[in-house]
Amino acid sequence: STGSVVTTPQQYDVEYLTPVTIGTPGQNLEIDIDTGSSDFWVFSSETPKSQVDGQTCYNPNKSSTAKKLEGATWEIEYGDGSSSSGDVYLDKVKMGGVNFSSQAVEVASKVSAEFTADTNNDGLMGLAFGSINQVRPQKQTTFFENLQSSLDKPLFTADLKSGAPGHFNFGYIDKNAYTGSITYTPVNSTQGFWMWTSPGYTIGASGKFKSSPIEGIADTGTTLLLLPSSVVKAYYKNVSGASYQSSNGGYVFPCDATLPSFYVSVGDDARIKIPGKYMSYAPVDSQGQNCFGGLQTDDGIGFSIFGDVFLKAAFVVFDAGKERLGLAAK
Numbered sequence: 001s002t003g004s005v006v007t008t009p010q011q012y013d014v015e016y017l018t019p020v021t022i023g024t025p026g027q028n029l030e031i032d033i034d035t036g037s038s039d040f041w042v043f044s045s046e047t048p049k050s051q052v053d054g055q056t057c058y059n060p061n062k063s064s065t066a067k068k069l070e071g072a073t074w075e076i077e078y079g080d081g082s083s084s085s086g087d088v089y090l091d092k093v094k095m096g097g098v099n100f101s102s103q104a105v106e107v108a109s110k111v112s113a114e115f116t117a118d119t120n121n122d123g124l125m126g127l128a129f130g131s132i133n134q135v136r137p138q139k140q141t142t143f144f145e146n147l148q149s150s151l152d153k154p155l156f157t158a159d160l161k162s163g164a165p166g167h168f169n170f171g172y173i174d175k176n177a178y179t180g181s182i183t184y185t186p187v188n189s190t191q192g193f194w195m196w197t198s199p200g201y202t203i204g205a206s207g208k209f210k211s212s213p214i215e216g217i218a219d220t221g222t223t224l225l226l227l228p229s230s231v232v233k234a235y236y237k238n239v240s241g242a243s244y245q246s247s248n249g250g251y252v253f254p255c256d257a258t259l260p261s262f263y264v265s266v267g268d269d270a271r272i273k274i275p276g277k278y279m280s281y282a283p284v285d286s287q288g289q290n291c292f293g294g295l296q297t298d299d300g301i302g303f304s305i306f307g308d309v310f311l312k313a314a315f316v317v318f319d320a321g322k323e324r325l326g327l328a329a330k
């Protein structure tokens with residue numbers, strides 16, 4: 001089998017939302033597909049009304065195929081400090097034409113304020129490795145892991161776009177979705193993430209390649225590109241008026257500044273070009289005077305995060321069959 005589903009960016013490409021159908025009859029939710037985590041959790045009939053602000057809630061009592069996973073609970077915390085928790089049902093889940101009949105659906109009986117405020121986001125579907133799933137006493141497998149053996153190929157691809165809908169595809173590689181060739185690089189899944197190492201980077205079209213290994217995770221659920229502070233400092237040296245502003249929590253620059261492109265090397269002889277315009281995330285003031293950088297530091301995390309600012313510049317193959325990541329220009 002193969003599948004394909006459209007994923008739509010929210011304002012400033014802060015996140016991408018994807019339609020997912022749960023239960024019988026189908027309940028349609030808009031979900032943040034997140035390769036940086038491994039839990040599929042949703043706003044639900046168990047989420048206190050005070051914590052729901054417009055989100056669509058999955059109601060297992062209205063699904064003839066829902067079965068409570070007795071005794072199972074979950075709780076999760078994310079790098080941005082947000083969190084959620086609840087209990088678990090098994091139900092039919094359909095996305096992009098592929099479906100799995102007894103997917104663990106983690107229903108939220110509590111969500112943190114960040115999720116309540118994210119009014120179009122009805123939940124997260126983690127597509128990292130099941131080893132970091134947070135359901136206890138027994139961990140659950142991800143939607144992709146459940147599908148893997150029935151897919152034509154044991155892989156999925158992400159084709160996120162800047163300010164336009166893109167696709168997640170399952171089980172096949174769409175040759176029309178990228179240009180040139182796909183460069184593959186090994187994935188180290190021991191921490192449960194799609195973790196890989198870039199050999200280095202180049203700042204600007206005429207910049208010199210800097211050989212400097214960067215270990216990080218491909219995370220569709222993180223908005224920005226978070227790299228070592230030495231790299232970030234070197235980049236913003238090229239942006240007039242750029243400065244680190246602790247009040248804004250990162251590097252800020254005049255919105256009319258010229259931003260150099262940034263190249264992330266992959267494998268022995270390939271690189272992904274991030275256009276300068278992707279390196280500006282959003283205005284920090286109502287006049288649109290100063291803008292928050294799309295490139296910020298990975299301080300305190302322990303690894304870098306290749307988030308949407310990077311991923312939307314590439315066609316990305318998450319190849320579980322060969323534990324590798326494929327990257328191509330588009």
Ligand SMILES: CC[C@H](C)[C@H](NC(=O)[C@H](C)NC(=O)[C@@H](CCSC)NC[C@@H](N)Cc1ccccc1)C(=O)O
Binds near residue numbers: 015078081221222
């Ligand atoms: C602080 C918690 C640490 C980060 C760690 N949690 C994680 O690594 C979780 C699974 N992943 C995440 O927190 C990050 C990746 C590691 S960051 C250290 N990706 C998922 C995140 N972007 C999902 C999200 C989407 C929209 C809004 C908010 C959050 C843990 O549980 O130990």
